[in-house]
Amino acid sequence: MDIYDGLTPDAKALVEQHQAVLKRLPRTFLVNTLIQIQRWPSLFEAERDYFRALFDQLSALTPAEFEQMFGPLSAFEAKTGCARLDAKNAATLQQEQLQFLRRQSTNFEWRRLIGAIFEKLEPMVEARLYSSNLPPRLVVLIYSEGIAIERETLWQRLRGVGVRIPLDLGAAQTTEPFLAQLLTGKPPASKAPTLFKWLDQVKGLPPSQRWLIETGDELHTMCEQNDQIATAGPSATGLSYRRLRPYRRRLSEAIYSKVSTGGVGGPVQLSEWLETLEARPHEGLSLYHDRAVVDFIRDILVLGGNGTLIINNSFVEWSSVQALHRARPRLLVARFGVRDKLKPFSSLLLFSQPRPTDKIPLTQDPLGSFVDVELETYYIWLKSSGELPYRGKTLYLLLAEGVNQMLAIPASEAARANLDVSTRVTLPDVMATMAEWLGVPSLPVNGRPISALLS
Amino acid sequence: MPDTTESLGHDWNPRRRDVLRLIAAFLAEHFLPRRALAERLRSYKKPTHRVIIATFGGGARYKDTLAPEGWRNIPHLTQDLIPQGLLYPTAINDGITDHYNSSAALVTGNWQPVDPWGSQPPLSPTLFEYFRKERRLPAEEAWVIATNKSFGLMGASNVRGYGDRYAANVILPKQLLLDAIQHAVSTDKGPGVENREAFAKQMLSSLDEGYEGFGWQVYESGHHISHELKLSLEKALLDYFNDPRVPSSGDTLTFFMAKEIMRRFSPSLMLVNFWDMDIAHFGSYSLYLQGIMRTDRLVWDLWQYVQTSPDYRGRTTMFVIPELGRDADADGNGFCNHRSGDPSCRRVWLLALGEGVPRRAGSERPIRHVDIAPTVAEILGFKAPDLQGKPLVELAV
Numbered sequence: 111m112d113i114y115d116g117l118t119p120d121a122k123a124l125v126e127q128h129q130a131v132l133k134r135l136p137r138t139f140l141v142n143t144l145i146q147i148q149r150w151p152s153l154f155e156a157e158r159d160y161f162r163a164l165f166d167q168l169s170a171l172t173p174a175e176f177e178q179m180f181g182p183l184s185a186f187e188a189k190t191g192c193a194r195l196d197a198k199n200a201a202t203l204q205q206e207q208l209q210f211l212r213r214q215s216t217n218f219e220w221r222r223l224i225g226a227i228f229e230k231l232e233p234m235v236e237a238r239l240y241s242s243n244l245p246p247r248l249v250v251l252i253y254s255e256g257i258a259i260e261r262e263t264l265w266q267r268l269r270g271v272g273v274r275i276p277l278d279l280g281a282a283q284t285t286e287p288f289l290a291q292l293l294t295g296k297p298p299a300s301k302a303p304t305l306f307k308w309l310d311q312v313k314g315l316p317p318s319q320r321w322l323i324e325t326g327d328e329l330h331t332m333c334e335q336n337d338q339i340a341t342a343g344p345s346a347t348g349l350s351y352r353r354l355r356p357y358r359r360r361l362s363e364a365i366y367s368k369v370s371t372g373g374v375g376g377p378v379q380l381s382e383w384l385e386t387l388e389a390r391p392h393e394g395l396s397l398y399h400d401r402a403v404v405d406f407i408r409d410i411l412v413l414g415g416n417g418t419l420i421i422n423n424s425f426v427e428w429s430s431v432q433a434l435h436r437a438r439p440r441l442l443v444a445r446f447g448v449r450d451k452l453k454p455f456s457s458l459l460l461f462s463q464p465r466p467t468d469k470i471p472l473t474q475d476p477l478g479s480f481v482d483v484e485l486e487t488y489y490i491w492l493k494s495s496g497e498l499p500y501r502g503k504t505l506y507l508l509l510a511e512g513v514n515q516m517l518a519i520p521a522s523e524a525a526r527a528n529l530d531v532s533t534r535v536t537l538p539d540v541m542a543t544m545a546e547w548l549g550v551p552s553l554p555v556n557g558r559p560i561s562a563l564l565s
Numbered sequence: 566m567p568d569t570t571e572s573l574g575h576d577w578n579p580r581r582r583d584v585l586r587l588i589a590a591f592l593a594e595h596f597l598p599r600r601a602l603a604e605r606l607r608s609y610k611k612p613t614h615r616v617i618i619a620t621f622g623g624g625a626r627y628k629d630t631l632a633p634e635g636w637r638n639i640p641h642l643t644q645d646l647i648p649q650g651l652l653y654p655t656a657i658n659d660g661i662t663d664h665y666n667s668s669a670a671l672v673t674g675n676w677q678p679v680d681p682w683g684s685q686p687p688l689s690p691t692l693f694e695y696f697r698k699e700r701r702l703p704a705e706e707a708w709v710i711a712t713n714k715s716f717g718l719m720g721a722s723n724v725r726g727y728g729d730r731y732a733a734n735v736i737l738p739k740q741l742l743l744d745a746i747q748h749a750v751s752t753d754k755g756p757g758v759e760n761r762e763a764f765a766k767q768m769l770s771s772l773d774e775g776y777e778g779f780g781w782q783v784y785e786s787g788h789h790i791s792h793e794l795k796l797s798l799e800k801a802l803l804d805y806f807n808d809p810r811v812p813s814s815g816d817t818l819t820f821f822m823a824k825e826i827m828r829r830f831s832p833s834l835m836l837v838n839f840w841d842m843d844i845a846h847f848g849s850y851s852l853y854l855q856g857i858m859r860t861d862r863l864v865w866d867l868w869q870y871v872q873t874s875p876d877y878r879g880r881t882t883m884f885v886i887p888e889l890g891r892d893a894d895a896d897g898n899g900f901c902n903h904r905s906g907d908p909s910c911r912r913v914w915l916l917a918l919g920e921g922v923p924r925r926a927g928s929e930r931p932i933r934h935v936d937i938a939p940t941v942a943e944i945l946g947f948k949a950p951d952l953q954g955k956p957l958v959e960l961a962v
Binding site for chain 1: 660661676678681846847848849850851852854855894895899900901906
């Protein structure tokens, strides 16, 4: 067998360049790394940069550093015998290694050792990747109209790190004017360009640096209507759970067919089958999408688990976490919605397509949705704010359509301390602030930046 | 039919035993009057004590349950049950933090390293096997009633001298439900899922067609549904469908099944696995909390049933424990998963209630999941040698 099979020319060149160090890596570490770069065409540029830096760093380790870093894992592999496993390709070998460790109950020890390696390795790789000034980033998390917001507990988990700022919504009490004022700085009728478009026009940021993820498609529609007027070209990388419905249905049918015909013995086999499933989306794609984005959607919906195929807000949360982690965008706007209640009986067959007479009318769960999105927005902040490109460089804004306050989590503690929360600000003020923060000043909008958030 | 011939005959010739079993089954099904059958079922010395192990089987974090911020999710435990029993606020799952191995540790007293999806039996004998073998008890004295449909082999190990002949009966009610729904939606004919009465009939008929047909493979343990048991299941299903409050919960069906089995057989040893809360894997925190609250209510209902049943009142010890925790927010994907092995995944709690248990008591001493089995063995008075767990000394057993 050749565990190096299946690499694209770019990935193969990278491997050949670092062949000397790769040969010395513990087998489990090597296999897992190769699995990652086998997906080279599906990787975002930030991920490719990461692997280039990782391989450079591995090659730069002195023998003593290498031994200190990988010695314990090599000893573990020798002791358990997992280094002697063989298989027809890297993917199968990875599965067999994992099952072998699980059977021996040594999988937690293995994970601990891998974790210890990355504790030492990551700072070195990050130093290579982010040695100069990091750019400011912005994450905007929006609760859509319909979620049953409990104002007393709104954003409760983030109160310790954020500041509530009162909003003067004016006429922007409902979804359409709210979103337009927030992301264009003008009323809907103006059809003004969105913040995404300004980042393209003024900063020249590629679409992979501008992300829009939502349960519905109101923001997608606004981008299509407003930004196409400005100039051709996509506003952002866009994921709409609603627009992906035909694709989700196709996936569900494929899974249901496989499961109901007895084609899989359990979740592990199902997961292995899904890995091989050629099910890239061609339905419901909108705004910008390339091979990496298409595969990203497939991974989120098919392989991600965590309910992304079933529950709209799980899709938005997991997509956001993964987009921030993998593509490292400068701007991410995530908009949550109201999820449906799980239906009696038929909801137990989650992937089935009941015939029309069995379809119980969908009912929404506004209260449950609020509980869900409160934790989901917290998780997005928690997971991204700890990563180096975001730490101390990211402004988080949380808003709820029709609610006259927002929560701002400034990039620095000093900014938080200096915030004056007594004055109401408008949504165009927020738009101006976001634009200024991202380096697009003096936009023709009717608002003024909130200066304290910009420090 | 329940196989008393097998349970009494551990030294019998297997071939002769099989023949006798067939004959006995034939006679029982077709000739013996019901009453005679019932009397035959009780022709052994029934143990005095009863033990129920009820699990928050999908896994619930300490912070979502016993920590002060979690109290609102377990109102019956905090207000009704904890005052009646002995609470260990720290119970540690030191094994593999998947569902199957965690529950297998509870019923074997040993940490288990088998396939997490249930394709293998536990590696060491279960309480059920020790109990039935030593006390020469029939299968209806030991039951596993599990919402988790991968628990088909939880009733017995395949250790030489033990195994299926001393296994617990295993019932997977949710599997039954799934199977029936599958039938209902898989064709343009048939009742569909909206016609409750017709759907109930569909579910009942699935008992005849074999209830392990749909979806994941369910591994047969060598025990099959007997006529008596089928009657019990039918009764529980009808109760289930006649209760408009609970149309879709696998755990509620598990509760109905457990209650019906208690009413008909009053088994001495039961594992009742509630599992709805594992919907956490779908990322909905509110649905996960609803699952916890439902289990809290069902555990309370189960204890109330114990108090109203002459077969159980005053002679039953019940253990309530989360099978495992779930990941902390700072690691992995938080409550969604239980794969990190972090303290949040491992630290749960145990509540003991009933006979031999001091009331309004607590022990700060950390205990482990594997300590349950040796404690149960002491309560029911049988030997379970070479366990990794140690009996809970705080219980007056």
